[in-house]
Amino acid sequence: MTTGRTAARIAAAFTALAALAGCDPQRIDKLEEGVATEADVRAQFGEPENIWDSPAGRVLEYNRQPAGRKNYMITIGPDGRMSALRQVLTxxxxxxxxxxxxxxxxxxxxxxxxxxxxxxxxxxxxxxxxxxxxxxxxxxxxxxxxxxxxxxxxxxxxxxxxxxx
The missing domain is CATH 3.30.1450.10 (Beta-lactamase Inhibitory Protein; Chain:B, domain 1)
Structure with missing residues (x-):
């Protein structure tokens, strides 16, 4: 009985991971550098894990750890538009x-x-x-x-x- 529940939990975790992996490319495709605003980014990715100030503007951190294998940093330029979206685990x-x-x-x-x-x-x-x-x-x-x-x-x-x- 316990083995069945454990297997079901593992299957659910893998399904959630696969869904997360499939969502990021769809979210990214909807954002265009120089066009998307911070509101657009938040609508696609939600609230950032952290926000950093940089010379290029504000950097929004979107963490996919520990289940995922990517972390994104999205830069919002002084004009309020997305100037960069990069996967940083490289x-x-x-x-x-x-x-x-x-x-x-x-x-x-x-x-x-x-x-x-x-x-x-x-x-x-x-x-x-x-x-x-x-x-x-x-x-x-x-x-x-x-x-x-x-x-x-x-x-x-x-x-x-x-x-x-």
Whole structure:
């Protein structure tokens, strides 16, 4: 009996994940850079996880962690229109993560992590983001921070918690 309920819950989780993955491209297709307003973005994506100020304008963070494998940063320019929509969990952005990077800068670059694990004896905290390496290999990017909230080291590895398709 318990096994059946567990299987049903797992199936429901996968269905929700598939629906989430299918919704983002539809939402993105409805937004055009230079035309869509912040209200249009919020109508498609809802309330952002966070809002950052940048020289280019306001950046709205839309997190798809821990179930998804993408995080979006959508920039609203000074004119109130969307000037950029980008998926930030990329090898190019991971390469920008360097020892000494402050935690806030890391967060603005990659968005909220899927998982945060504290190792008190080591005085370190691991931040993990789930992402897909093309064509579709599940990966995890990990940044290790010290107690002063600066990156010590980082890297990617294959995500062993899911089977590759």
């Amino acid at each position: 090898p190019e952005n991971f390469a920008r993560v360097k020892p000494g990077m402050p935690m806030e800068e890391l967060r603005k670059l990659l968005g909220k992590p899927a998982k945060v694990t504290r190792y008190a004896l080591k005085q370190e905290t691991e931040w993990d983001w789930h992402w897909n390496q093309p064509p579709n290999t599940p990966m995890v990017f990990t940044a290790v921070l010290n107690d002063q909230q600066y990156v010590l080291r980082s890297g990617s590895s294959q995500d062993r918690s899911v089977e590759a398709p």
